[in-house]
Amino acid sequence: MTIYPFLLAIGLPLVMALALIWPAARAMVWRMMPLAAVPALALALLGGAPVSMRGDWLVLGLTMGLDEISRLFVIFTAALWMAAGAAARHWMRDDTRATSFGVVFLMAMSGNIGLILSQDAVAFYAAFAMMSFASYGLVIHSRSAAAQGAARTYIGFVILGELALFAGLALATAQAGSILLADLRAAELSGIAVALMLLGFGVKLGVMPLHFWLPPAHGAAPAPASAVLSGAMIKAGLFGMIATLPLGLAAYAELATVMMAAGMVTIFAALLLGVQQDNPKTVLGFSSVSQMGIIALGLGAGLMVPAAWSAILPVLVFLAAHHALAKGALFLGTGAFAVQGSRGARVLIAAALLLPALVLAGLPFGSGALGKEALKAALYAGSEVWLPWLTLALTLSGVATTLLMARFAALLWLNPPKAPTARPDALALPFVTIAGASVGLPLIWPVLAQDLATPIEGAAPGALWPLALGVAIALGVAVHAYALRIGPAQFLAMLGAPYLALAQRAANHGAAKRRAARRLAHAVPRILAERALAWRLGQTAIAALIALVLAVEMVPLLWADEVPAPATPTIFDVLQGMN
Amino acid sequence: MNDPLVIFDLLLGGAIIALAIASLTVRDLFAAVVLFIIFGLLSALAWVRLSAPDVALAEAAIGTGVTGALLLKTLHHLRFVTGTLGHQSALSVTPHTPVPSGVIWANAAFCGLITLGLAVAFLGAPQAGPGFDALVSEAMPASGVEHPVTAILLNFRAYDTLMEVVVLLAAVIAVWQIERGLSDAPAPVMGEVWQGFARLVLPAIVVVGTYLLWAGAEAPGGAFQGGAVLAAVGLLLLLTRAYVPRPGHRGIARCAFVLGTVVFAAVALLVASGGRVAFEYPADHAKALILLIEGLVTISIAATLAALFHGREPVALRNKEDRNDT
Amino acid sequence: MTDAPLLPLFILLTSLLVSPVLFALPEHAARLRTGINLGMATLKVALVAWLSLKVAQGVVYDLRFEMLPGLEFKLQADPLALLFIALSALLWLITTVYSVGYLERGPHRARFFGFFSLCVAATVGIAMAGNLFTFLIFYELLTLATYPLVIHRGNAESLRAGRIYLIYTLAGGLVLLLGTLALWVLAGTTDFVPGGVLDSVAAERPLAAQLLFVVLIGAVGVKAALVPFHAWLPIAMVAPAPVSALLHAVAVVKAGAFGIMRVVYEVFGIETAQALGMTAPLAALAGVTIIYGSLRAITQDDIKKRLAYSTVSQVSYITLGVALASPIAAVGALAHLIHQGLMKITMFMAAGNLAEGLGVKKVSQMDGVGRVMPGTMLAFTLAALAMIGLPPLAGFVSKWYLAQGGLDAGATWVIALLLGSSLLNALYFLPMLHRAWFRDSAEGAEMPGRPRIGWMLAAPPITTALLVLVAGGFANAPFSPLEWTRFVVAIEYQE
Amino acid sequence: MMTIDPVTLAIFLPLFGAVAAFVAPRAAALIGLGTLALTAAAVGLLARDVIATGAVIVPLGGWGAPLGIELRADGLSVAMLVLSVAVGFLVSLSALDALKGPANARQRQYFWPLWLLLLTGMNGVYLSSDIFNLYVMIEIIALAAVGLTVLTGTRAAVRAGLDYMYASILGALLFLMGVGFIYLQLGRLDFAGLMDAEPTGALFAAVALMLVGLALKTALFPLHFWLPAAHANATAPASALLSGLVVKAALYIVLRLSQYMPFPSESLLTLIGVMGAGAVIWGGIQALRAERLKLLVAWSTVTQIGLIFVAFARAGEAGLTESWKAAALLILAHGVAKAAMFLAVGRIKDEVGHDTIRDLDRAPVRPTLAQFTFALAAISLIGLPPSLGFIGKWSLMEGAMAAGYWHWIAVTMIGTLMSVAYFSRVFAGFLRFDRVRGTVAEHQGWAVADAAPLALAAMAIALGLMAAPILNFIEIGYPFGEAK
Amino acid sequence: MTPDLIYGLTGIAVFAIGLVGALCAQDRLRRVLALKLCSVGAGFLLVVGAWRTPPMAPDPVPHALVITGIVVMVSATAVALALIRRLQTLESSDDDD
Structure with missing residues (x-):
């Protein structure tokens, strides 16, 4: 195996981006957009792992490769990019800034894939930076005031993050004496290096208080872009931490405490902030923040007790995949929903959206619930002091997510995002695929991850009650809000309205039937009476009754077994005697 | 078939049945009534064949004679007095919406079944079965009369006979009650010849009637037959206008109607003393009492039948009031 | 023995003959x-008091008269009967005062009061019926006597209501006739005997006994307004206020509830009924009725209809207490028979006063009425709070015993049921109180100054409201309804 | 001093009364009332005798059955006598008022003799023990009843009267034919002779003919066609007599025959019950449709007759020895209540001026007492306790239930509900006031004439309390116990 | 074959014919005729029942009964005919009512 497949995986999007500049090729490129990530996916699925290839003549000695972890990241990332590409192709069909979108989209894709495939710090940083900066173009795409503001925040945080990351990587490479990431992971890094890297990756991950860029950006970007931003790119933060930090080797208690506290705060603060939003995609963004809080919890636990890391790691990867698919599906679904023209189709899409939303919220047997349960199990190996709190937080995160999803659903229905005119079915297909994948993840994962899937397979299915509680609260809140809006009296009347309508309809139906029956009941006796009178049936009845009574009385007599012989001769006997 | 009379019986029976059918099916009502009268007479003849001369007499005189007269009078009334019929139809007194023939056939079928059933029952009944024969002959000596039918009518089952007279009384009261306020159109007047004939015949009829009454004690005949014959007198008087009922006659008429009933009932009660019950005539006075009752009852019957024929109560017509007397 | 063996008959005749x-x-x-009415009503109260004293001393009253071979018309004055008679005699007196005031210049007063007394006579007869046959006679008499009262106004609406009332109650009566006949044929007697008369039948022909139970309970359940036989009750609200008060507080619905008691305790016997497995479904039905009635009450805007649905709900407390087959619950049920009568009659008379004095017939018109008619609304408030079950009012006492009884019978769901019902009671009564006391009269609606309602209208609801207070506050005193109830239950449970 | 037994007097007194009333029309009313009072006294004496000694038998003419005719009074027949005399007396009182005034002079003149003849006939039926005598008696009843039917002389009345006449004659002739068959088979005509007869074809033929003839006369569905018009178009006292008493005569004969003849097989009884059920349902439907009050009441008679036959058939052949009591109770109940109801309707019609049910609530006049009477009578007819009607219905259902004949119970209950339905049509008319301008006061149109119907209606209710003694009484000497 | 057999069956036949007429006849007068036929049929039955083989005298009681029956029938016929006449008058005189 050579490095070329890796170069192809990274290069194809770049080549396509370049090709876009040439007008004649644009249509072709757009048509190929879904395929841009195919080499990466193929590499991950077909190439073995671990594998590491070196291209000495490139840069400072480019090293690319795959291990069990990165392979999985490539798979869900590439899949999500493919779906997003497919959606973007249609989303951007009539967009005047389609070309610029296409360029930054492909560049971000290239960077996202590249940073996962990279195995040396320089390449990693380069890819990471390319992805981050290219994404600015995605965020600002619409050029609206909101987008501009979001992009401003975004770029500010990106810069902050890149600076911190650069400093951290620099320190780390220095301390490890190697630019290979594997060496970084094996080295005793100083607290400051780790802290800087955590800061850099934390920006991407959106852990509070570094999250400010994330929800507006996700809200402002076009739906396909949001999907990859939320589904794929923020996972780069997680991947970065996994790939660069010496987790499982050394404990960084202070950093861990901060991380876990931030995670816990993130989970719930994101809820509080999220429910106040009125852009559904922004709500989804906050949901992502909240979810990344969970991941931060796991990371923090790993930082606190290195021994637990081996248990936590596969779970975090699974959670990343889960969130990527579910959230990607939700964003794509939002787009798909927005472009639907007919109400029926909207209802269908909304129903389909429920699936990833429920999975995200922790529907038992869904990937979200399994992930959380597996994480709880994994945390047993970690800090005993933190354990109950972490468990509680994880459990309640289900409620939080449910509420966010409810808010999202309500907003989506009441206030759908603007969308270009696009073929509704074309946007539905990528959404449905990813949604299906998100639902089916618990089944696919063991095949893909093999040994790493063990904790997931052994996890409990999860409890329904957080979800149910969330739903109940959401319903209560919704009802309350509605009641407040239209006034209690009217609300009560409305509550009763369907019942009353049903009762009214039943009553009407009954009344109609009764009227008909009454008409019949009036008509039949009248007709009968008239007929009987005209035909003098009463007279006929006289004869009929005599005949009937005679028959009733005499027929048994005729058929009786033994007729008692009359004592005196009968008239009939006389008659016989004559003959 | 050794008895030639059997053929006669068969023919007579057949004729009776044929006449019955004919009188119901013939289109002309007048013809129907005439056929019915013939039917009645033949029935009387048949009853003579069955050794029931009293019954035959009663049937001929009352069942056929008086009834026939009543029917003809009614027919006449319907045709000429009320004028509803005019020439329109001699077929029917009252035009109705026709009953579907299916219904009629159903009736006929049921009646056929009934005939069958009754015939079976009849054939299964004992021939010359038990009867009152022995009882009657045993009780005859104490009855006060010689003719058994009269004994039964006026002694053994006198209660029935009293009630029968009461039926007649009820009928005449009902008829007076029903018929009123009719326009007093002229009753049919007979020709001169008939009037003369009537004048000749009347005394003879009276004699015959009285004889019948008298004979009833020993031979066929009696109060009812006698009464019927006397009623014929009344009919003739009325028809010939030799007698025209007037309002002033009502009191007498009423007395005549009730005479038989009152005397019959009074005697029945009066004899009930000294341990006797009603109708228990003292043996030595039985014949006299019976004759008394019979005589007075005959007068009542005659008057009643004649009144039934005449119909309405003789009242002074006050046009408006009577017509609308409701 | 007794110095006045015909006393029960006299009590019956005081209202029967006056009619x-x-x-x-x-x-x-x-x-x-008015003189005759009040005189007779007072006399009756006095006679009932005398009778109570006698019965408490252990005197047994038993009047019989053979109507058909073996089948007797039988009056008895057992403690259970007395409970009901006392209630009806007392409330008759009060309602008579009220009706005299209410109908001051209305038409057809002769007819009204005639049927009114007949109605009371029927109620007393139902109470004193010594067997199901006699019960049936008075049950039908009650139907006939109340029908002209329901349609008293003589317009199309009241006739329609009357027709529905007649259809329900006469059909019920017919079914009761069937049940009585079946009881007569099966058991050979229709007597009310504590412990029941159907032990052997239940043992030999359980299915027939079960069917009989269903038939009899269904028949009396019509008057007790058990779901699904309740529809007549809100519709019958077109009647004049005193009639509604009497119908709902004393006569008709209580006759039904009383019938359920007689059937369960003295035809079947509580043990037999339990052995037949019929008490649990009955309790469930009562529970459904309690909740359903309350739910329907919430949405009614017409005051009387809201009260009527409340009655549907409240009367089933009695059925529930009977069906729980626990002596403690039975105490609650019997006490509620009295208490609910007092509470509901108060509310209906108050509602009548609102309609008479202010023309207020709907909940939505009640804004600020408390300030205009403080006495009436005070009575109403007291009764409503009692209904919700606030101690120390009467309603609390019966609910308390019902809850205890539920625990005693091992039916903890009863607690939840009672809590839920109290909550619902609050939901439909408190808004009325809120409107009456805490809201100003609606803008534009002209509230007349102090309305002129005579003392005959004002005093009765206040009196009964005080009784509500007393019955709850002095529940443990001798001769309180509760005490008497315990006495009765001891007999019925043959303790 | 003559001592005449009360049995004979019960028949002869009204007969003499009738004669006297016919001969002296001006004093007819006086004669009529006096006669009824005397007859009532005679019946009272007779009742005393019967209670004291059991059945009383008078062999008229001293001949004795089977040659002569015997009068026989037992509990049942005396009960029927009491019914006809008591109801008749009250109806007569009511007739005094209903037929007053010069416009009614003619009706008055004929009412009394016809009514007294009717009473003669009915008393004769109840005391007779000879089937041919019964035939004569029912003819007297028929003629007098037809006379009463057409008393008003309106076209509708005469037309109804003619139909009634045809039905009566035909019924009587069927009966007579049956008598012929009985004679053919047995050679005697007294009840005693029927008792031990072997069942043969001729007797069955007789049963068939007589039963149908009587059913026609008593208007059992589907042979009721003549009744509604006849009863609805007669004048009120006449309707009361016709509906309350006359149809009962034929019913009574059915009850008697059922005890004396090899009469009902199970299937025949079922047939009778089915016809009764048909009457209950069809009569109920027609009463619901009726537009005039009198017609409604007449149709109610059809249903009640049906109910009586259902009572007769309630427990099948085995229960027949008891079922007749239920039927008898219903006969008494209906006799009293229906007479009261027809009189009340007559009063209402007099006061209001019409009897169209639909317009009753438009009448500014509400004859309160008559309406009250109507309601009381309706209570008995519906069968609500404690009326006699209720007791009858109770007996009916009790026997049916004990025998397991649930279908008759169902029929009874359906009939009850239907009667509630059609009577409440009338109540609604009484009690609705919003279609009249101005107020309608209570206590309008009270008159002395209301006393008789009210008394009858009160009797219908109160007799229910006396059901036990009544039952004991009608069992005396029935069918042939304790005779001689 | 004896007279009782022949006339008995004749009587039954007449009765049945009368019955058909009484039930079906549309005409008022003819219905009266039909009823009268029925009565004659019934009379036949009784007279036949009374008949005894010749030397023996017939039973007189049924004869008396038949005579009574005939008188009763003529009374009923008279009333029915009076009703018919009255009705016809009413129907011909006015058409309201």
Whole structure:
């Protein structure tokens, strides 16, 4: 195996981006957009792992490769990019800034894939930076005031993050004496290096208080872009931490405490902030923040007790995949929903959206619930002091997510995002695929991850009650809000309205039937009476009754077994005697 | 078939049945009534064949004679007095919406079944079965009369006979009650010849009637037959206008109607003393009492039948009031 | 033995015989009519008091008269009967005062008061019926006597209501006839005997006994307004206020509830009924009725209809207490028979006053009425709070015993049921109180100054409201309804 | 001093009364009332005798059955006598008022003799023990009843009267034919002779003919066609007599025959019950449709007759020895209540001026007492306790239930509900006031004439309390116990 | 074959014919005729029942009964005919009512 497949995986999007500049090729490129990530996916699925290839003549000695972890990241990332590409192709069909979108989209894709495939710090940083900066173009795409503001925040945080990351990587490479990431992971890094890297990756991950860029950006970007931003790119933060930090080797208690506290705060603060939003995609963004809080919890636990890391790691990867698919599906679904023209189709899409939303919220047997349960199990190996709190937080995160999803659903229905005119079915297909994948993840994962899937397979299915509680609260809140809006009296009347309508309809139906029956009941006796009178049936009845009574009385007599012989001769006997 | 009379019986029976059918099916009502009268007479003849001369007499005189007269009078009334019929139809007194023939056939079928059933029952009944024969002959000596039918009518089952007279009384009261306020159109007047004939015949009829009454004690005949014959007198008087009922006659008429009933009932009660019950005539006075009752009852019957024929109560017509007397 | 063996008959006759007299009185002889009415009602209360004393001393009253071979018309004055008689006698007196005031210048007063007394006579007869046959007679009499009262106004609406009332109750009566016959044929007696008369039948032909139970309970359940036989009750609200008060508080629905008691305790016997497995479904049905009635009450805007649905719900407390087959619950049920009567009659008379004095017939018109008619609304408030079950009012006492009884019978769901029902009671009563006391009268609606309602209208609800207070506050005193109830239950449970 | 037994007097007194009333029309009313009072006294004496000694038998003419005719009074027949005399007396009182005034002079003149003849006939039926005598008696009843039917002389009345006449004659002739068959088979005509007869074809033929003839006369569905018009178009006292008493005569004969003849097989009884059920349902439907009050009441008679036959058939052949009591109770109940109801309707019609049910609530006049009477009578007819009608219905259902004949119970209950339905049509008319301008006062249109119907209606209710003694009484000497 | 057999069956036949007429006849007068036929049929039955083989005298009681029956029938016929006449008058005189 050579490095070329890796170069192809990274290069194809770049080549396509370049090709876009040439007008004649644009249509072709757009048509190929879904395929841009195919080499990466193929590499991950077909190439073995671990594998590491070196291209000495490139840069400072480019090293690319795959291990069990990165392979999985490539798979869900590439899949999500493919779906997003497919959606973007249609989303951007009539967009005047389609070309610029296409360029930054492909560049971000290239960077996202590249940073996962990279195995040396320089390449990693380069890819990471390319992805981050290219994404600015995605965020600002619409050029609206909101987008501009979001992009401003975004770029500010990106810069902050890149600076911190650069400093951290620099320190780390220095301390490890190697630019290979594997060496970084094996080295005793100083607290400051780790802290800087955590800061850099934390920006991407959106852990509070570094999250400010994330929800507006996700809200402002076009739906396909949001999907990859939320589904794929923020996972780069997680991947970065996994790939660069010496987790499982050394404990960084202070950093861990901060991380876990931030995670816990993130989970719930994101809820509080999220429910106040009125852009559904922004709500989804906050949901992502909240979810990344969970991941931060796991990371923090790993930082606190290195021994637990081996248990936590596969779970975090699974959670990343889960969130990527579910959230990607939700964003794509939002787009798909927005472009639907007919109400029926909207209802269908909304129903389909429920699936990833429920999975995200922790529907038992869904990937979200399994992930959380597996994480709880994994945390047993970690800090005993933190354990109950972490468990509680994880459990309640289900409620939080449910509420966010409810808010999202309500907003989506009441206030759908603007969308270009696009073929509704074309946007539905990528959404449905990813949604299906998100639902089916618990089944696919063991095949893909093999040994790493063990904790997931052994996890409990999860409890329904957080979800149910969330739903109940959401319903209560919704009802309350509605009641407040239209006034209690009217609300009560409305509550009763369907019942009353049903009762009214039943009553009407009954009344109609009764009227008909009454008409019949009036008509039949009248007709009968008239007929009987005209035909003098009463007279006929006289004869009929005599005949009937005679028959009733005499027929048994005729058929009786033994007729008692009359004592005196009968008239009939006389008659016989004559003959 | 050794008895030639059997053929006669068969023919007579057949004729009776044929006449019955004919009188119901013939289109002309007048013809129907005439056929019915013939039917009645033949029935009387048949009853003579069955050794029931009293019954035959009663049937001929009352069942056929008086009834026939009543029917003809009614027919006449319907045709000429009320004028509803005019020439329109001699077929029917009252035009109705026709009953579907299916219904009629159903009736006929049921009646056929009934005939069958009754015939079976009849054939299964004992021939010359038990009867009152022995009882009657045993009780005859104490009855006060010689003719058994009269004994039964006026002694053994006198209660029935009293009630029968009461039926007649009820009928005449009902008829007076029903018929009123009719326009007093002229009753049919007979020709001169008939009037003369009537004048000749009347005394003879009276004699015959009285004889019948008298004979009833020993031979066929009696109060009812006698009464019927006397009623014929009344009919003739009325028809010939030799007698025209007037309002002033009502009191007498009423007395005549009730005479038989009152005397019959009074005697029945009066004899009930000294341990006797009603109708228990003292043996030595039985014949006299019976004759008394019979005589007075005959007068009542005659008057009643004649009144039934005449119909309405003789009242002074006050046009408006009577017509609308409701 | 006893110095006045015919005392129960006299009590019956005080209202039965007065009825033809009232019919015959000319319309304008109002004074005389009022005098007769009040005199007889007072006499009856006195007689009942005397009778109570006698019965408490252990005197047994038993009057019989053979109507068909073996089948007797039988009056008895057992403690259970007395409970009901005392209630009806007392409330008759109060309602008579009220009706005299209410109908001051209305038409057809002779007819009204005639049927009114007949109605009370029927109620007393139902109470004292010594067997199901006699019960049936008075049960039908009650139907007939109340029908003219329901349609008293004589317009199309009241006739329609009357027709529905008649259909329900006469059908119920017919079914009761069937049940009585079946009881007669099966058991050979229709007597009310504590412990029941159907032990052997239940053992030999359980299916027949079960069917009989269903038939009898269904028949009396019509008057007790058990779901699904309740529909007549809210519709019958077109009647004049005193009639509604009497119908709902004393006569008709209580006759039904009383019938359920007689059937369960003295025809079947509580143990037999339990052995037949019929008490649990009955309790469930009562529970459904309690909740359903309350739910329907919430949405009613018409005051009387809201009260009517509340009655549907409240009367089933009695059924529930009977069906729980626990002596403690039975105490609650019997006490509720009295308490609910007092509470509901108060509310209906108050509602009548609102309609008479202010023309207020709907909940939505009640804004600020408390300030205009403080006495009436105070009575109403007291009764409503009692209904919700606030101690120390009467309603609390019966609910308390019902809850205890539920625990005693091992039916903890009863607690939840009672809590839920109290919550629902609050949901439909508190808004009324809120409107009456805490809201100003609606803008534009002209609230007349102090309405002129005579003392005859004002005093009765206040009196009954005080009784509500007393019955709850002095529940443990001798001769309180509760005490008497315990006495009765001891007999029925043969303790 | 003559001592005449009260049995004979019960028949002869009204007969003499009738004669006297016919001969002296001006004093007819006086004669009529006096006669009824005397007859009532005679019946009272007779009742005393019967209670004291059991059945009383008078062999008229001293001949004795089977040659002569015997009068026989037992509990049942005396009960029927009491019914006809008591109801008749009250109806007569009511007739005094209903037929007053010069416009009614003619009706008055004929009412009394016809009515007294009717009473003669009915008393004769109840005391007779000879089937041919019964035939004569029912003819007297028929003629007098037809006379009463057409008393008003309106076209509708005469037309109804003619139909009634045809039905009566035909019924009587069927009966007579049956008598012929009985004679053919047995050679005697007294009840005693029927008792031990072997069942043969001729007797069955007789049963068939007589049963149908009587059913026609008593208007059992589907042979009721003549009744509604006849009863609805007669004048009120006549309707009361016709509906309350006359149809009962034929019913009574059915009850008697059922005890004396090899009469009902199970299937025949079922047939009778089915016809009764048909009457209950069809009569109920027609009463619901009726537009005039009198017609409604007449149709109610059809249903009640049906109910009586259902009572007769309630427990099948085995229960027949008891079922007749239920039927008898219903006969008494209906006799009293229906007479009261027809009189009340007559009063209402007099006061209001019409009897169209639909317009009753438009009448500014509400004859309160008559309406009250109507309601009381309706209570008995519906069968609500404690009326006699209720007791009858109770007996009916009790026997049916004990025998397991649930279908008759169902029929009874359906009939009850239907009667509630059609009577409440009338109540609604009485009690609705919003279609009249101005107020309608209570106690309008009271008159002395209301006393008789009210008394009858009160009797219908109160007799229910006396059901036990009544039952004991009608069992005296029935069918042939304790005779001689 | 004896007279009782022949006339008995004749009587039954007449009765049945009368019955058909009484039930079906549309005409008022003819219905009266038909009823009268029925009565004659019934009379036949009784007279036949009374008949005894010749030397023996017939039973007189049924004869008396038949005579009574005939008188009763003529009374009923008279009333029915009076009703018919009255009705016809009413129907011909006015058409309201």
